[in-house]
Amino acid sequence: MSLKNARELGSFFNPESIAVIGVSRESMSFGGSSFLHHWLKAGYSGRLYPINPKATEVLGLKAYPSLRALPEVPDLVMVAVRADLVPAALTECADVGARFIHVLTAGFSEIGTPEGRELEARLAAIAKERNLRIIGPNCMGPYSPASHLTAWGGIPGLDGRLGIISQSGGVTQRFTEYISSLGVGVSKAASIGNAAVLDSPDFLEFMAGDSDVDLIAVYLESIRDGRRFFDLARRVTPRKPIILLKGGESRRGAATVSSHTGRMAGDPVIWKSVFEQTGIVPVTNLQEWVDACLAFSLLPKTRGKGVFIVGGGGGNSVIFSDACIRAGLEVPTLTDRSMGRIRPFVPVAGSIAGNPLDFWGTYLVNDFLFEALNAAYEDDSIHMVVVDRLIPRIAFHSPDLTSDSFAEIVEFIQSRRQAKPTVFTIDYDGGDSDLIRQGSDLRARFCRAGIPAYPSFERAIGALARFYRYCRRFGHAAGR
Amino acid sequence: MSLKNARELGSFFNPESIAVIGVSRESMSFGGSSFLHHWLKAGYSGRLYPINPKATEVLGLKAYPSLRALPEVPDLVMVAVRADLVPAALTECADVGARFIHVLTAGFSEIGTPEGRELEARLAAIAKERNLRIIGPNCMGPYSPASHLTAWGGIPGLDGRLGIISQSGGVTQRFTEYISSLGVGVSKAASIGNAAVLDSPDFLEFMAGDSDVDLIAVYLESIRDGRRFFDLARRVTPRKPIILLKGGESRRGAATVSSHTGRMAGDPVIWKSVFEQTGIVPVTNLQEWVDACLAFSLLPKTRGKGVFIVGGGGGNSVIFSDACIRAGLEVPTLTDRSMGRIRPFVPVAGSIAGNPLDFWGTYLVNDFLFEALNAAYEDDSIHMVVVDRLIPRIAFHSPDLTSDSFAEIVEFIQSRRQAKPTVFTIDYDGGDSDLIRQGSDLRARFCRAGIPAYPSFERAIGALARFYRYCRRFGHAAGR
8 A cells, every 4th residue: 555545544534424324213223323323422523424215314314315315425434234235335335436435344254154254355356446445344443533533432532642453343442432531532543343455554554644643552363464564563663652452362362363353363473573573562451551551642751660669558669669570670779869858758667768668658748759759850760650649548547648639749740741750550449439439530630630540550560661661662752 | 386376366356355555645646546446436345445654534445554554454455655665565564464465566677777676676585585475566466357356457347258467567458458348358367567476377377277267368578487387388278278479579579578577588489489389379469369369269169271251342352362371271162062052142243152252142131141151051161251241331332231130140140159160350440430430339249249350351360360270289178
């Protein structure tokens, strides 16, 4: 695909008109009608055309019997008819000159039958012969909050600078709403399913050239042209990090890939080597994916792997230190100068002055926290900071902990423009609904204020370790 | 310590009277008074004696000038005076014949000074000379919901069959309230801090012989008599699983250990070998600790490592399969008989009939879920089941998902007495407060009904992998 062709894919994300072939008058279950319903709800401002030969109106929109009957050539056509009717729908698209098509329908190569494979081959052949650009089949298609094109995932969605390319509709939906709910917005997401025509390299090339995208998150099960993906990734990663969740690394996972998107998952050894040679950042599950995207989206670059740990208590200071080392980071001894600043306000008994810094005062009095952070920001051995933030709990014998010092902390960190990457951890897991409400609320507020906050120390460190390795490799370009 | 001496430690957890040396009349900050306050609040029904030479009453309780002035010898004395006053307090205990003592006070060997070490040596010498049983110093002491002895951790606490031994007060508090909030109760917890007199092997021996304890969770930073711990653990693990969070495995973590509890962490290579030779179950953080305790507390034993995965969607089916394999478990192909039962109700397109089973119907219609579970329970290749339970979300285009089928699911699994270990996963992480509320509530309800539920698939699989390895080794004794 030429560069011109890659740019052209932008049409999927900013259509001025959309026709939907395959809408039901009654059912609002998953399909053409539910997409129309969600586009309307999300405030999509372009023209929507339901195509149904038996209806005059669907969801208050004028319905048309066919594409031919439309007053214009739609920028995007969504095809949601039964699998065996898809080829005819595609031919109709080509006949009227509609070239950008999303095939929602499932039932192609992923069902594992000769018929399914044959149907997918026909789809690809029509696309080639008639020069159609097709996303799918078996996928959720394009998503773009800036265009109010948000029928799935975060609805109405949050505009931002993240690009997503994914072979799973369900995973992309969840990922999109998950990261949006933490304040990191999405520029464009492409759920590409079986990727019979347009494949991940096509969208990677498009997003590489898209000035609205800074960071690319990819969920991949398989790939047709591995060499092209590899060459592209090597060019893209130094400028825009690619965070990749690869499904099907195990033989069993690979077997499931063939039932899901009808393709081959590829050798995990090859993929490992691809990660090493391209600088793609690998993750293994949804949580790691979101955690890394938070760090890469919000943090300034780090110049090293020295972590300063604040708070958490004595036992956690030990456990957290272990976690840093296990993840390949360091917990350096503070300089004498830093110790000289910290020691005066940390009691000798029941606390630990140093790194980790275990001192209840950092929860209770912001000035203690700020003095510790200032010392760390000026300490050359420290490159990143993790602050453990407990939630007020009566079981900790500290009724004073109820004051909300959030705004002041955010202001302090923002005023220093995150001098060094600084993240928070807030542990609220379990079955205590009050703790969960307070903790998750605090976490979301930190994230939305541009400060990554994680529900466990290990998850914070996992994200920081990935971020550090990326910065070490592409230092000049990394970070916000 | 003899077996008789070990049994004697039960006195710490069921005292009929407690004296507290070191209570303030005014301050309710952490210390003797806040412990009294919490015992009163928790409904402790024994006799409480504040010792304060200047007060006549503390928190509505009659105060006494000294232990000598008490009307009886208290079963337990808590010492919360300044570190340098501790030796005199211990001597006073010995003089009146009080032998079970919890030293809350910090400022001993953990502060790293000759004075601190010397003070701790004096404490140990007095204990030896006067035959005192001391928990501490620098710790939260005993905790026992059945005795309403819950001044920290879950308050009022949930009685149960878990025993906890820990060198970190903060970690034990959080762990105790965390696991209690999920419906798994604690029989006894001992926060032992610097463990200058009574050490982890003493409490391990005690809990090994305690018929109220089925499962032992240990947080250890260091150990004096490693051989004794090893020999005990080897005897205990076949009957009662020991789940151990070892702090200080890295050199940096070990350095922090010495600031926290004033001791040496021991060689991680040795610890690894201890785990292998004893069958102790190692975990590396608080979440893994709780996750494993849920599985070990609630599940019947597993006879193999074959996992049946239900729900989650296509992409998650791939990612979850990978996670099982990575954790050392298997995702077996179902037998023809099972497939014959499942295939009729799973649509060919958009779903996957098999293992994983990806079918929306299992969320929507309980009968589909039950039929799949029944097939798995009768399939010899399947040993454990993980059901992914999505929360109703409009973004998934399924307005029907709002019905609450929880009660019926619980009844189904309970009526089969968990024929094979069956756990649920509910992903609600992020910043969507409504999703968090619904998801965490559902999770807690499952756990409290005796069905382990985890906030991510990886965490469920981590717990099941540990459980499987334990059952493989000690098959005859494992499980509920």
